[in-house]
Amino acid sequence: MSASSDTAAHVETQNISFPELVELLRQVFLRNGTSPEVASVLAENCASAERDGSHSHGIFRIPGYLSSLASGWVDGKAVPKVEDVGAAFTRVDAANGFAQPALAAARPLLVEKAKSAGIAILAIRSSHHFAALWPDVEPFAREGLVALSVVNSMTCVVPHGAQRPLFGTNPIAFAAPRAGGDPIVFDLATSAIANGDVQIAARKGAMLPPGMGVDRAGLPTEDPKAILDGGALLPFGGYKGSALSMMVELLAAGLTGGNFSFEFDWSKHPGAQTPWTGQLFIVIDPNKGSGQNFAERSEELVRRMHDVGQERMPGDRRYLQRAKALVHGIDIPVAELTRLRELAGVQG
């Protein structure tokens, strides 16, 4: 580790390696109510987001995780129950625990089914997802598989044409292998903006672009604080994004047996922040698709996208940050690192 200072914002930072950050976060989770299995999965996930520059899903989320655990809303020691219900269908009851350990428990069976049947589905229910979605799908593409995942969250998005919020931010993530580089991966909220980015803007005192949300009276606003204070988000892309958000509710909750975004009541758990819903995965083995090599075909698409002037592929910014972190480590504000060490019970 080395100390430095961010001259632009005058925030003193300290440098930490990725493995050090994973271990620190693992200790934080372990000391705050999770099992060793859950602590390992969440620490890896959260540290990956921080490393890749997904700051709204990095260590920024730790207070939310911990207050949710402390409130008794989510079970940090839940043991997911994997159910094999068909040649291409796996279910998991996450038992009121986090979604990522449920995925980890079912993953070997899901991959085996996808490779033998050609496509497979994983339906996770009674799960809490409080992270970015891309870490869930990227590893499938690194194994040569194509993966799609959707997860619903909590009511904060007004359906197109409606007056009041109903949907969650309901992201869709997709990953596909390519022959000449890192997988093609996107992770997009079907809301016009992600909740985490609204929170970060509010913290900074920054305004948002128009079209992102409404205030508590249902009127358009560019003030993130007005959105968070009883307002709501809008779907991206008008009625189309709204239709996709509805699809996410149907797949991630309706089909899995999880809660819709409007169904759970956390009012008796002050501090609870993690949506108690469901998550769906569809994983395809592209080797069954045709006589052609899929990864070479996707590489050809990327090449042509560059040719017409698209310089950055979805995922590229994360890969760049990741490569930097591998060499230089991750810079974290000293105050945040100190707080994490306190939470982990380790000396600074």
Place this chain on the structure above:
Amino acid sequence: MSASSDTAAHVETQNISFPELVELLRQVFLRNGTSPEVASVLAENCASAERDGSHSHGIFRIPGYLSSLASGWVDGKAVPKVEDVGAAFTRVDAANGFAQPALAAARPLLVEKAKSAGIAILAIRSSHHFAALWPDVEPFAREGLVALSVVNSMTCVVPHGAQRPLFGTNPIAFAAPRAGGDPIVFDLATSAIANGDVQIAARKGAMLPPGMGVDRAGLPTEDPKAILDGGALLPFGGYKGSALSMMVELLAAGLTGGNFSFEFDWSKHPGAQTPWTGQLFIVIDPNKGSGQNFAERSEELVRRMHDVGQERMPGDRRYLQRAKALVHGIDIPVAELTRLRELAGVQG
């Protein structure tokens, strides 16, 4: 049939029943180079779009179908070859024919696999899709299944951040059963506007809303003629719609073995209008999803969408038109009906 005149636009129309329109279009296709099997499938598809008010995919498309057939670009008598490649994976080589007969040929196997394995995929390659996508998915939902389909078309959309077009309009269609009414069905182009709607606006001399497309110089335009004359469309919803359009290329072409939207060359077939690409289906049996009844869960979602003020569900406008047509028949301009009868070789 009965004759009437549309007083608003002073276009004289004639009334025809849905079965009469299907039969008329079947004769048109039969007399213009298709096999009886292909004629039946395309006639039903095209008449359904006209009946449901999807005018940009109804009889408006007939000249495009016929000029493509006449050019030798598409094989109207192709016999699709169905390949069973896994417990949940079916492929079809459409053999340079239309996509809908390929779907019809593979559909029984696809449904059987979805019901036994829980999910199944259908990868159609070397196919021409020149129709709306919702007629492909709606019937699955009427059987209690959840269906998703994507199809790529021809280069006409500029990827977000790029300078020149590459993607097709690349629609995504989704259908899910609901207990209390017609299935929830949406069919959305990942372009900001569908090609057919640009053509219809150009025909009418109407302008488009901003953000739909660019002219041949790559500059934003609201003139549909400028878009059609060497210009291009934009994706819906900025980088998010663009990412989804890319996903459609990867699934509908990369995975199936079909052509990407930029790969086929129809310059030696003047009159060719049908994109020679691929199409992907994912069909899920929601009965394997949880202990709950999916159709009742989706009905609950619809009820809540109505509660927050969304009056019209995706698909409702089509169902309303369909119900009207069942009672009153379909009004078609006399000039168009006369032309169809000439093409069918029948007396008016």
